Amino acid sequence: MAQNASNACAESTLAGGPVLSPRLFEKFSRFVTTQLGIKMPASKRTMLQSRLQKRLRQLRLRTFEEYYDFVFSEEGRRQELSHLLDTATTNKTDFYREPRHYEVLTQTVLPDLIRHTGAGLRRPLKVWSAGCSTGAEPYTLAMELSEMATRIDGFKFQILATDICTRVLGVAYNAVYEEREAHPVPMVCKKKYLLRSKDRNRPRIRIAPDLRRLVEFRQLNLMDPDYGMPAALDIIFCRNVIIYFDRPTQFGVLSRLCRCLKPGGFLFMGHSETLNGFDLPLRAVASTVYRKLG
Numbered sequence: 001m002a003q004n005a006s007n008a009c010a011e012s013t014l015a016g017g018p019v020l021s022p023r024l025f026e027k028f029s030r031f032v033t034t035q036l037g038i039k040m041p042a043s044k045r046t047m048l049q050s051r052l053q054k055r056l057r058q059l060r061l062r063t064f065e066e067y068y069d070f071v072f073s074e075e076g077r078r079q080e081l082s083h084l085l086d087t088a089t090t091n092k093t094d095f096y097r098e099p100r101h102y103e104v105l106t107q108t109v110l111p112d113l114i115r116h117t118g119a120g121l122r123r124p125l126k127v128w129s130a131g132c133s134t135g136a137e138p139y140t141l142a143m144e145l146s147e148m149a150t151r152i153d154g155f156k157f158q159i160l161a162t163d164i165c166t167r168v169l170g171v172a173y174n175a176v177y178e179e180r181e182a183h184p185v186p187m188v189c190k191k192k193y194l195l196r197s198k199d200r201n202r203p204r205i206r207i208a209p210d211l212r213r214l215v216e217f218r219q220l221n222l223m224d225p226d227y228g229m230p231a232a233l234d235i236i237f238c239r240n241v242i243i244y245f246d247r248p249t250q251f252g253v254l255s256r257l258c259r260c261l262k263p264g265g266f267l268f269m270g271h272s273e274t275l276n277g278f279d280l281p282l283r284a285v286a287s288t289v290y291r292k293l294g
């Protein structure tokens with residue numbers, strides 16, 4: 001009888017799924033913003049609702065209240081929190097996204113670093129892709145730097161790629177993509193660094209093992225107060241990540257990224273991310289490319 005009464009109360013959307021009430025959305029969104037820095041205004045309620053509805057189905061839960069109780073139970077904290085946080089992230093990425101950055105990298109930034117600091121020759125050049133999503137960005141870097149190594153004798157580099165989202169890190173580590181995703185990759189790199197699947201009904205590519213070995217993937221939350229890295233990096237790509245944060249959070253993340261850069265190191269941001277108005281030890285050297293002072 002009690003079961004029937006609660007059935008009658010469970011609201012559903014027009015499409016038939018359970019409804020995420022504004023009150024419960026507020027609780028989820030506050031949690032997501034505190035943990036990840038990602039802003040979740042009320043306009044994101046439908047997005048979060050539809051993404052979480054899939055999860056409720058998988059867990060065979062009927063209401064968001066049940067899901068909320070589960071997520072914050074002891075068992076849920078261990079098993080479900082990462083799924084909830086994955087749901088809140090936006091992971092759009094592409095190989096050779098914002099291609100002008102790779103021109104600036106190979107034509108200006110690398111020659112400068114090699115000439116003035118010996119990075120890549122006297123010691124390995126250290127690059128970090130922060131917020132790497134499914135891996136297109138660090139693998140693009142690996143292709144470009146490998147091409148550099150064919151032109152400069154003895155050129156060595158290390159690439160660290162991090163993200164908070166467990167799902168995308170799994171994809172990045174496996175390095176299997178739909179073939180159409182590789183369209184922006186230049187033919188010469190396709191031939192050297194990509195393997196094609198034999199299944200022509202679902203054409204896919206995989207990053208070749210030698211290139212995969214050049215990238216180390218790790219989970220890292222940019223909200224952490226300390227990234228556990230000394231000021232040792234030559235280049236950081238943190239593109240299209242802080243755009244989802246509010247201004248104070250952006251400033252905190254950028255300050256910590258700056259601390260990880262060597263003086264004279266370079267920071268690449270997304271094309272719609274401006275650092276105007278932030279008091280940071282950076283100087284613009286090209287559109288959305290910055291150099292650390294000192």
Ligand SMILES: C[S@@+](CC[C@H](N)C(=O)[O-])C[C@H]1O[C@@H](n2cnc3c(N)ncnc32)[C@H](O)[C@@H]1O
Nearest residue numbers: 036089091092093131133164165221222239240
């Ligand atoms: C839109 S993607 C950008 C991917 C890539 N940098 C590019 O420009 O193509 C943003 C990525 O930032 C990650 N992200 C969001 N908040 C984060 C946080 N607090 N710590 C680490 N990564 C985060 C997301 O999981 C997502 O994969």
